[in-house]
Amino acid sequence: QVQLVESGGGVVQPGRSLRLSCAVSGFTFSSYAMHWVRQAPGKGLEWVAIISYDGSKKHYADSVRGRFSISRDNSKNTLYLQMNSLSAEDTAVYYCVKEETLHDYSGDLDFWGQGTLVTVSS
Amino acid sequence: VLTQSPDFQSVAPKEQVTITCRASQSIGRSLHWYQQKPDQSPKLLIKYGSQSFSGVPSRFSGSGSGTEFTLTINSLEVEDAATYYCHETATLPQTFGQGTKVEIK
Numbered sequence: 001q002v003q004l005v006e007s008g009g010g011v012v013q014p015g016r017s018l019r020l021s022c023a024v025s026g027f028t029f030s031s032y033a034m035h036w037v038r039q040a041p042g043k044g045l046e047w048v049a050i051i052s053y054d055g056s057k058k059h060y061a062d063s064v065r066g067r068f069s070i071s072r073d074n075s076k077n078t079l080y081l082q083m084n085s086l087s088a089e090d091t092a093v094y095y096c097v098k099e100e101t102l103h104d105y106s107g108d109l110d111f112w113g114q115g116t117l118v119t120v121s122s
Numbered sequence: 123v124l125t126q127s128p129d130f131q132s133v134a135p136k137e138q139v140t141i142t143c144r145a146s147q148s149i150g151r152s153l154h155w156y157q158q159k160p161d162q163s164p165k166l167l168i169k170y171g172s173q174s175f176s177g178v179p180s181r182f183s184g185s186g187s188g189t190e191f192t193l194t195i196n197s198l199e200v201e202d203a204a205t206y207y208c209h210e211t212a213t214l215p216q217t218f219g220q221g222t223k224v225e226i227k
Contacts, residue, residue: 037218045156045164045207045218059214095163106211108154108169115163 002026002111004096009116014087022079022096022113030054030074033099035109036081038092048094049081052105059106063089086120093117124208126219134227139195141222143208148188152212155184155193158221159204167206168193200226 008020020036036048049060049070058070069082079096093115100110123146133139143153151171156164166175168184171191181196195202203226208219 044205044221045158045209047209047216047218050214050216061215100166100169106214106216108166108175108211109156109164109209110166110175112163112165 002098004098004111004113006094006096006113006116009094009118011119011121012086013122014120016086017082017084018086018118020081020083020094020096020116020118022081024077024079024096024098027098029072029077031102033103033105033107034070034072034079035097035099036070036079037095037097037109037112038090039095039115040089040092043092046092050106051079053103057105083118086118088120091118091120124210124217124219126206126208126222128222129220130223130225132225132227133198135200136197139193139198139202139224141193141206141208141224143186143191143193143219145189145191145210147213149210149212151187152210153184153186153191154209154211155182156207156209157202157204158207164207195224198224198226202226 003025005023035050051070067085071080095115096113097109098111101107125144155168158164172184183194205221205223
């Protein structure tokens with residue numbers, strides 16, 4: 001079955017960096033676009049970034065563009081989110097999410113990981 | 123920008139729930155609905171306005187296109203207590219609605 005397991009969350013000081021990972025299994029990772037979506041405590045969902053199945057296309061939310069970088073290693077079935085210059089506003093649960101349709105880009109999201117909590121605090 | 127209404131709804135079991143999602147510009151049918159129960163990850167319910175995702179109970183249905191979309195839950199069950207989000211994929215960056223919390227009376 002499809003599994004998406006995020007890791008790398010924790011407490012980090014403002015201005016510092018953190019890298020999240022998402023290990024996937026149960027599907028052909030290299031054939032699907034992947035997303036990061038976040039949710040601040042007690043708040044709604046916020047879309048963060050997308051990467052195409054082959055890594056050739058990437059897009060970001062305005063709130064993270066220039067600070068965050070999405071990448072993937074298809075040989076390791078792993079998705080990444082490099083987060084730099086973190087601020088308190090980045091405190092959230094970060095979800096790794098799979099697109100439903102093969103080779104699609106910017107479609108519906110059919111499987112979500114359990115999320116990893118990032119807390120930015122001094 | 124996606125705007126959901128209402129923000130909160132308290133409904134008795136077996137009644138019908140209707141949630142609206144309005145887009146600030148036409149997005150065709152690139153609108154999807156998710157359910158998130160407390161302390162759980164979101165789950166896909168409806169894709170492209172009206173297509174049910176595999177395994178979703180038939181009491182959930184979606185309609186609409188362009189700028190106005192509706193999620194309907196027929197004969198509400200206790201297990202449907204959750205927050206529901208719409209999500210558009212016609213533009214980048216993508217956006218989610220602010221969410222509608224459904225409480226069981």
